[in-house]
Amino acid sequence: MNTFDRYAPFVQDFIYSHSWENLRSIQVAAADAIFNTDENVLLTASTASGKTEAAFFPILTEFWENPPATVGALYIGPLKALINDQFYRLNDLCEEADIPVWHWHGDVAASHKAKLLKHPSGILQITPESLEALLLHKHAAIGRLFGDLRYVVIDEVHSLLRGDRGGQALCLIERLSRMAGVNPRRIGLSATIGDPERTGAFLSSGTGRGCVIPRFEETRKTWRLSMEHFYIGGPQAAERALDGAWAQEADVIDDGARRSLPAPDDVRIDAPTATELAARTDLAPQDADPGLGYIFERTRGSKCLVFVNSREEAESVCANLRAYCEANHEPDRFLIHHGNLSAAYRESAEELMRDEEQAQTTVTTATLELGIDIGRLERAFQIDAPFTVSSFLQRMGRTGRRDLPPEMHFVMREEQPEPRSMLPETIPWKLLQGIALVQLYREEHWVEPPALDRLPYSLLYHQVMSTLASCGELTPAELAARVLTLSYFHRVDADDLRCLLRHLLETDHIEATENGGLIVGLAGERLTNSFKFYAVFQENEEFTVRCESAELGTIVNPPPAGERIAIAGHCWLVEEVDWKRHLVYCTQIKGRVPAYFGDCAGDIDTYVLERMRHVLAERDVYPYIMENARARLAQARHVASNAGITGRASSPLINLGGDTWALFPWLGSYAFLALERLLKIKCARELGLKGLDPSRPYFMQFRMKADPETFFEAVAAEAEAEFDPIDLVYPGEVPYFDKYDEFLPQELVRKGFAEGVLDIEGMKQRVLGWRDAWRSAQYG
Template sequence: MNTYERYASFIREYIYNSGWQMLRGVQNAAADVLFNTDENLLLTASTASGKTEAAFFPILTLIDENPSSSVGVLYIAPLKALINDQFSRLNFICEEANIKVTRWHGDVTQTGKRKLLKKPSGILQITPESLESLMINKHMEISSLFHDLRFIVIDEIHSLLRADRGLQTFCLIERLCKMAGCDPRRVGLSATIGNPKLAGDFLSSGSKRKTLIPKFDRGKETWRLSMEHFFNTEPQAACYEDTARELNTGYAPKGANPGLAYIFEHTKGKKCLVFTNSREECEIVCQQLRQYCEANREPDRFLIHHGNLSASYRESAEEEMKDDDSLISICATATLELGIDIGRLERAFQIDAPFTVSGFLQRLGRTGRRGTPSEMWFVMREDHPEPRAMMPEMIPWYLIQGIALVQLYIEEKFVEPPRLDRLPYSLLYHQTMSTLASMGEMTPAELASRVLTLSAFRRISHDDFRFLLLHLLKTDHINRTENGGLIVGISGERVVNNYKFYAVFQENIEYSVRTESQELGTIVRPPERGGKVAIAGRVWIVEEVDHKRRAIYVSLVKGNIPAYFGDVPGDIHTHVLEKMKDVLSSSDTYMYLMSHGRGRLEQARDCFKKAELSNKPLIHLGGNMWALFPWLGSYAFLALERFLKVHCAKELGLKGLNPSRPYFIQFTMNVGEKEFYKTVSEKAADEIDPMSLVYDKEVPVFEKYDEFVPEELVRKGFAYGVLDIDGMRERVLGWENL
């Protein structure tokens, strides 16, 4: 098939006017599936490879040849900014063919929405949250809007593979198709899919079609990587003359953070992105970089972009970055991680290690869009260890994690797979309430047939759903009518009628940390009772968590744990930790590692070797103090922590369990190394009841709507759907012969 000739005339004209010499492999591959089959399509190709055009050129051709009598294409994207960016591009292509493109999200005026409702056609671009709102508030219009829907395009699908938001998206797709009586094909787009087969199965969830994943020549990926390490105060791990000169040229104020001073210098005269791992840190970094401008009597050249900023503020930053002559840099979080085209970016900086390979690749992919290689500079920071610090604090965890993430992709093309084995009771509550709010009174059987048949809930039993409904009746979230039907209750209306209901992801809710009558500050996502927090320069043990008042009551203890601000890293994959161990065990050199980074890695490897950690996971810290390095991802690590407390503490005399997730656990015990391995491996060989790893009276609120779910189901969802007990057992059983 000659793909170019098969395209509609307005597409061919666009290609000609754009000066394309030839079509890329991704465009030919997508056209083959969309023109010659009736199946779903998963398109995986690097950032800026032309995936969007590859999908939309055949789709627009088919819509042009046989116009839809309703909205013909539903485009779902995870970010408003991505929709705004794609709107401009699609609108330009579609104008000549008179195919209408409509944006629908919270920052768009009502005018375009009203026009679409009056005369549904063309392409509708929407976020999952706005689609949820549409399903509830425009229920009567769903059929007229979508009865002839031909395609659903899901952009950046990898961002939806590991959390409730992705399951919500597919629940909405299935509900919409059932309500409108349509059977559209699905097209998933992503640059970072590690296991295409699993992602393809996810894309097909609840669909009668299978997913085709075409293979094609992706060309050669070329990167420019740099990774440097800085202690927050001098001296540095290695002070080679060239780096020393770079850092002492007088451009930063007295007492400046060396890592930020390094970023300040290397963004000069360039257009860059500076990524941080939280909104709070993003604000601090931007403030300090602007202070450096002021100290040097330079114009301010730093902007900021994150989810808590107003739409106008974010959009003005995006517009300024699109100017190729602009030499502005943006401090950003994940809001600029996805496929927004913000012009010719020369360099991306990453402060400390991201948590996933996927996140690293997405951030790297923001650069290199105009024929130049992608370029990222990592800046890893840490405080100098205290003079009498224990061995675990001597390892630069972010530096090792950063190297592991890069090497996993270079060596294995590893990217985190979808998480499909959870029990999403929080989402079950949400979709139950959404369905009732949308459709009105239903019998329990009708409601079950609408909700439990959604593919996201395939692991949830009818008994569990009945238990949830009885609880919601008791708490007035739903009411029973005289006819025996179910409707939204008064308490439920307060939840459903709030605009925040449309989102299933957890907003950053801050908890006040208090000791006696004094407030120490605020943190996000508190640990359970008995856990520890770092705040105000000290370590505190949690005595009580009051979720209703958003307060944590603590008392002072000795120790040292990492302080996390913003979201606690909760999804680091076990394979990343295993690779971190390999990095510390090996003598490999990494071309992208700069002088301080090489010096710090050498120090860490020497420490690791002296502790003999390559051969065993447990080291003696003196007296009855021990440290365990299990090399497990976040959820297997959490399972191990609880397994040791619940099943092994008595036999081992184990006390004072102090985890630094997911890197190591410190504790005291009354037995030696051999007895530890023997006991824990024997206990792991027995059948472990997942519910035994949930503490007495603990209600581990993990997802946004868990607070409205019966405590028994929250506990069950945590035990069976969050804790990775199989991964933990496999690791512990491997210690049997140590």
């Protein structure tokens, strides 16, 4: 029996009604894995390849043949918007078969949730935070709700692999399974998995099952890709006088020369010509920021996304683009979407983007990076480089649906370097990073591997408190049996838990009963009774912003009355701040002002930094980089070669004059941080090192009395010596890194940072390599 014939009749009708001529290869492969094995399944395929249908067609077929007595499938999604989108998609599919589809998160009506609690059935779509709340407050009902749970589908599983949120999801699935007495199969979906085998093992933790990762042929893809560079002020790189060794290298792309380069496997890059992407305008406001003028012109009459890397930048970019509309006497065609906006604002933007008649452009952060259906997008723009290959692929994959090629245009913006700028500040780091991300996937199909070996003490605190709050009194042994046996805590031992419990007793987060049991204490109740407890990711103290009766979104650190704020792409005057109720009242005014929502740091892998170095060292002219970007890259290569950063006699340590040095480690975020601490804590005295100023993770500047040979020998000797990782934590430092670290004993915070965050092994390998290379160069 072929796959189509195996599907339930209502699934076949759905396929016919949507005029599908054939099933996609992933759907055939997934059906074989789900129908013909009892294993967990990891489905990895490009964006818009049909992964959701591939997973649910077999599941719904089983439910049609043998309806579950309770909720039969749990769908866990990372975003409310993604769940809303999938809810409507699955509802259309399931309506004829009378298989209920429920969704559950903070924006869902209580009446909808009450119906599910009364009649548990079908498919439940939920975020990790709402699942936490469900286990906490409906503990006694879990067996009745999920006693016949057969599948857990985790969408965008890659987004849960690099922090506590993924660990929380795994813990919740294990806790729910134990409480309901079930062992559901797990199905992970993702377009960007860097190490499928390790991810499959992670997905299967605690199930006693293996994981099937179906292999199948994907159709060959063409990328429409470009990358351009702009100085925010002054002449552009290609307009500046070209002379010296890099002049010929900086020749611009011929207007008539379209380049397409073959790539391994299934990716072909189709670079637009300079003429196609020329964006010249005489508007005065755009002269001040030609990069945004470029985007303004290229989005006119089109449906686009503009990705930025922070909420602050989203507000600034959207406000500027709207100002260009006003200056050009055009209707406002720019929307905004990020996590601090109210649900109404976000949903309004999504609805307008789905309208095929509207030529709207949305400025967004990662909130529209995942698989929310917002209609037929013509192209995406990325301002500067994202932090990961995974993010680049997700963002580009938002376009190219409905048989069109994915299309993304990078816009790199930087201030013109000052004439007296030090060498490291003249390197276009974001341009190098963007090229490295593209080339790593193009050349190797490399994507960041999952980070699965952390010491998740913050999550340990959270799950201890959640377990006690839901279960009531437990003996220490019973608590350990429920928490330490969760597979995500495989690196946490009984001594760690004892240390945590003693501290929580001292701080009244838990208390001991007369019977020797443990319950939630007074301080713990204040936390567990708040809706903010459900999330394990770091949050800022937020204030709701209102204009009359309309809720605009949230901000942190509100300014006093009379000051201006930026939110929802407009400028507002603060009329009143209600500190007790966390409310900000404002009125809309004209103007622009920077927005602030809290820090948004990136985590860059060492492999990306190493490829950035190769970009700087090699002479390739990539087919997708445009006129200014080519000139800027050629200039940077010329400067780097002359300075000795690249070339045969290259060195990571460069003298900037006198006793001032620059170090280019080419290490990822946490290996860089480990090296920075090794230098400050263990090497500074011997080297006479002072004033170390890091620009993470690109370079460090410092003053030093030692010569290069002494530097490389001393740093390698310290790295090679046996030392406790805790030595790289400063005396008295308690580095709060995750949300609940502040409630942990200090020794666990320090240990978790030293052994679970810092990449000490990666740092050691690099500095030992420096010493060996130095010796080889000097002595042969």
